[in-house]
Amino acid sequence: MASAVSMKDVLSCPAHILPDVTLTPMDPDAAPKYKPPSSILIIGAGVFGLSTALALTKRPEFASTTSITVLDRSPDPGVFPARDASSIDSSRIIRPDYADPAYAALASEAQAHWRQTDPASLGGEGRYTESGFILASDSGPMEREDGSPTGIAYAKKSWINALALAQREGRPLSTVRMLPYSQSIAKMSGTGGEFADWGYINDASGWADAERSMKWFFEKVAATGRITFANGTAESLETDDSTKRVTGARLKDGSTLSADLVIVAAGAWTPTLVDLSSQAVATGQVLGYLELTEEEQAKLEKIPVLLNISTGFFVIPPRNRVLKVARHGYGYLNPKPLAKPPSGIPGSKATSKLVSQPYTHLDNSALSIPPEGETALRKALRKIIPWPELQDRPFSKTRLCWYTDTPTGDWIIDHHPYWNGLFIATGGSGHAFKFLPVIGDKVVDCIMGKCPVEFQKKWKWRETQVTETPIVTQDGSRGGKIGLILETEMNQVQT
Ligand SMILES: Cc1cc2nc3c(=O)[nH]c(=O)nc-3n(C[C@H](O)[C@H](O)[C@H](O)COP(=O)(O)OP(=O)(O)OC[C@H]3O[C@@H](n4cnc5c(N)ncnc54)[C@H](O)[C@@H]3O)c2cc1C
Numbered sequence: 266m267a268s269a270v271s272m273k274d275v276l277s278c279p280a281h282i283l284p285d286v287t288l289t290p291m292d293p294d295a296a297p298k299y300k301p302p303s304s305i306l307i308i309g310a311g312v313f314g315l316s317t318a319l320a321l322t323k324r325p326e327f328a329s330t331t332s333i334t335v336l337d338r339s340p341d342p343g344v345f346p347a348r349d350a351s352s353i354d355s356s357r358i359i360r361p362d363y364a365d366p367a368y369a370a371l372a373s374e375a376q377a378h379w380r381q382t383d384p385a386s387l388g389g390e391g392r393y394t395e396s397g398f399i400l401a402s403d404s405g406p407m408e409r410e411d412g413s414p415t416g417i418a419y420a421k422k423s424w425i426n427a428l429a430l431a432q433r434e435g436r437p438l439s440t441v442r443m444l445p446y447s448q449s450i451a452k453m454s455g456t457g458g459e460f461a462d463w464g465y466i467n468d469a470s471g472w473a474d475a476e477r478s479m480k481w482f483f484e485k486v487a488a489t490g491r492i493t494f495a496n497g498t499a500e501s502l503e504t505d506d507s508t509k510r511v512t513g514a515r516l517k518d519g520s521t522l523s524a525d526l527v528i529v530a531a532g533a534w535t536p537t538l539v540d541l542s543s544q545a546v547a548t549g550q551v552l553g554y555l556e557l558t559e560e561e562q563a564k565l566e567k568i569p570v571l572l573n574i575s576t577g578f579f580v581i582p583p584r585n586r587v588l589k590v591a592r593h594g595y596g597y598l599n600p601k602p603l604a605k606p607p608s609g610i611p612g613s614k615a616t617s618k619l620v621s622q623p624y625t626h627l628d629n630s631a632l633s634i635p636p637e638g639e640t641a642l643r644k645a646l647r648k649i650i651p652w653p654e655l656q657d658r659p660f661s662k663t664r665l666c667w668y669t670d671t672p673t674g675d676w677i678i679d680h681h682p683y684w685n686g687l688f689i690a691t692g693g694s695g696h697a698f699k700f701l702p703v704i705g706d707k708v709v710d711c712i713m714g715k716c717p718v719e720f721q722k723k724w725k726w727r728e729t730q731v732t733e734t735p736i737v738t739q740d741g742s743r744g745g746k747i748g749l750i751l752e753t754e755m756n757q758v759q760t
Contacts, residue, residue, distance in 0.1 A: 283429035286370045289718040291710070299713040301326045302525030302686070308499050308514060308538065310337035310345035311352040312697050313530035313690040315479070315486055316705030322489040324709055333491060336514065336522060338498040338534075340627065345483050345494055349625035351532055351666050353476050355554070355589055356581040357698040358570050359393060360470040361430050362400050364414065364422035364741060367719035371700060371707070373430050378702035379473060387702055392478045395471035396582050397569035400424070401450050401464025403576070411739070416575030417463060419741035424465045431469065440468040455568040458649040461575070472570050472581050475698060482701060495522070501605045502527060502538060504684065511608065511687040514538075528708075530690040533623045533667035540609030544727050545677060545692050546736040547621045548596025548668045549751055551638030553660040555588045555646070561654070562586045571649055577744025578645035587661070590646045593695055594745030596668055597635065597754060598735060599624050610683040621735075623667040624751065634663040635754030641745070665751075668695040674740035675723040678711045682726050688712055689726065694738055 305321065307314045318335050321327045339347035346352055359379050361372035380395070382388040400423055402416035409415055414422075427441045444450045444466060447459035453466050486492055499514035503521055513523035529539050533547035557565065565583050572579035577593040600619035607620065626632050633639075639660070647656055671677065674694040681687035690708045697704065710716055716724060737747050 283432055284366050284426065286366045286373065286426055286429045286433060288367065288370045288374070291715045291718055293715065296713060296715040299326060301331050303330065304332045304524040305334070305526045305528065306513060306522050306524035307333070307335045307528045307530055309530035309532055309534075310335050310339070310483070310494070311350045311530065311532050312479075312693065312701045313532070313704060313708065314528070315346070315482055316701055316703075317528060317530060317690060317708040318492050318705065319482070319486045319489070320705030320709040322486075322491040326713070332493070334493045334495055334522060334524065335486075336495045336497055336499060336516075339496055342496055343494070346479065347627065349623070349627040351668065351693065352479050352698060352701075354552070354664075354666065355474065355476065355584065355587060356472050357475040358398065358470070358572070358579065358581065359473050359699045360398050360400070360467065360570075362398060362423045362427050362467055362470055364419040364426070366426050366429070367723065368696075369423070369426040369430060370719070371703065373434065375700050375703045376469075379471075379699070387478060387481060388473075390477075391474060391584075392481060393471060393473045394582070395469065396567075397466055397468045398470030399444065399450060399454055399464050399466045399569050399571050400574060401444065401461030401572065402574045404462040405575075409739075413739035414741035416573070416741055416744075419574050420464060427465065427467045434469070436469060442466050453569070454571055454649070456565070456571070456650040456652070458571070458651050460571065460578075460645075460649045461573040466569060470570065473698070474584065478701065497522075499531070499538060502529075502608045502684075502687070504608060506611075508685065509683060510685040511681075524686075526686050526688060526712075528688045528690055528712075532691060532693065533669045535669060535689070535691040536607060536620050537603055537622055538607055539681070539687070539689060540607045540613065541677070542609075543736065545669050545671050547599065547623050548670045549599060549624070549665045550592060550594060550596045550668055550695065551634045551642060552589060552591040552664040552666055553634075553639065553642040553646070554662040554664075555590070555655065555658055556661045557583055557586045557588055559586065565650075573645075573649075573744075574742050575744060576645065577742070578642075578649065580646070580649050590642050590649070592638070592641060592645070592745055593742060595737060595743050595747045595749070596670070596745070597665075597749045597751035599751040608684060608687070625665060625667070632665060634665055635749075635751065636757050637749065637754050639663065669693050670695070670736055670738045672736050672738060673723070674738050674742065677726060678708055678716070678720075678724040679726040680712075694740075696742075
């Protein structure tokens with residue numbers, strides 16, 4: 266069973282106190298008998314939606330008798346998910362390096378799939394690269410004033426869990442090496458950048474080509490022949506108030522799709538369909554891409570993934586002469602009114618009038634990022650890769666990508682407490698991509714009442730509370746300023 270370590274443990278020699286980083290399956294006899302629905306509609310074909318679809322096809326309970334439809338607002342016929350989904354990008358970090366041992370254990374399960382690199386497997390044909398990963402932080406206190414962990418606390422707990430996983434997976438502990446000074450980080454980074462004060466390198470972490478991995482995964486799901494894919498935007502959920510049941514979705518074109526079970530896996534758009542006030546919020550995150558010369562590509566393609574978890578800035582090794590720099594931050598809020606209120610608990614006082622919603626390059630092809638974000642990315646790049654030739658090279662492309670943030674960074678994978686026939690699978694909080702090969706299995710376990718023990722509380726629907734304070738993910742992994750409003754920041758002048 267995954268067990269947490271105390272701060273005292275973290276600061277002492279770890280070798281003999283490594284925590285147990287395994288997940289406990291739920292006793293199958295303890296789960297209620299599950300009666301599968303005859304039809305399922307999954308809204309969203311990102312990591313959560315596609316992975317769930319594949320897992321459903323593998324379960325005997327849902328075999329042949331249950332029809333399964335995946336709906337996505339992707340405007341390109343037959344293309345799933347939409348190109349502005351957060352699951353689509355040049356790269357995503359694949360790391361079991363988590364402060365929370367339960368996510369570390371689950372990420373280790375996922376990594377067993379990513380490490381299958383024969384051409385027919387997920388990690389094959391360059392979809393996964395085990396480059397190593399430096400997780401580093403600024404020095405300072407372990408806790409903020411509100412008691413939430415800081416970056417250094419996250420980094421040190423993660424280091425312990427990474428060592429524990431090395432031991433469990435039979436790798437030498439030397440595959441996880443402490444980097445106690447900024448100089449050791451600079452040396453190990455391969456860039457010379459003194460971008461943090463303390464950290465470690467995990468040789469067993471890496472990165473994935475997200476777009477190509479999603480394509481591979483979509484094709485695998487489609488090849489089952491069990492799923493109907495539909496292009497279209499769900500505008501609202503259809504409900505039957507007398508039975509307190511969600512019966513399907515109404516689409517923007519006026520048509521409806523009916524199902525006995527509706528799984529909303531719409532990523533950062535989920536709060537537009539289901540009232541998630543005080544539980545999850547869409548936050549816009551900045552990315553910058555820099556074109557490199559062949560020589561620079563050759564020098565940088567062997568570096569590990571580099572992350573300062575206190576500031577949130579990270580660099581992923583380049584592919585095809587494009588380097589990516591991004592910020593795992595608190596992000597921008599984009600509060601806007603909705604044409605139709607999201608499905609909530611009738612009479613709930615918590616329903617917000619304005620809901621933060623994604624705004625992407627599919628809404629506006631000329632969309633750039635706020636000057637604050639661009640300046641911050643530039644500053645971070647100079648620190649992480651302090652090479653004169655890259656200092657002022659303009660970004661060839663920038664992007665706003667949307668997280669579905671929860672207060673703790675835990676996902677929401679649960680039946681809706683009021684509406685029968687409604688299940689929520691979201692709350693990726695900027696770290697769910699790596700779980701693509703395993704998350705669907707866990708979603709299906711939770712649908713059937715068999716949520717893994719360690720995640721039962723973490724993934725539960727939280728009681729909606731009346732609060733005007735915006736949701737802020739305080740798991741120690743975020744940088745930037747809290748509460749920035751996208752529209753205001755877009756109108757600022759670059760400094
Ligand atoms: C900049 C950035 C960097 C990240 N880095 C990492 C990383 O390094 N490692 C990692 O593990 N994770 C990372 N993540 C997080 C990870 O990518 C996400 O947690 C994950 O992809 C979320 O998947 P999802 O299925 O919830 O959402 P999405 O991929 O956004 O999928 C939701 C889908 O729902 C569809 N949809 C929405 N509304 C509707 C509607 N009304 N009707 C029909 N369809 C709808 C959308 O079109 C979309 O395709 C990062 C995310 C971002 C944005």
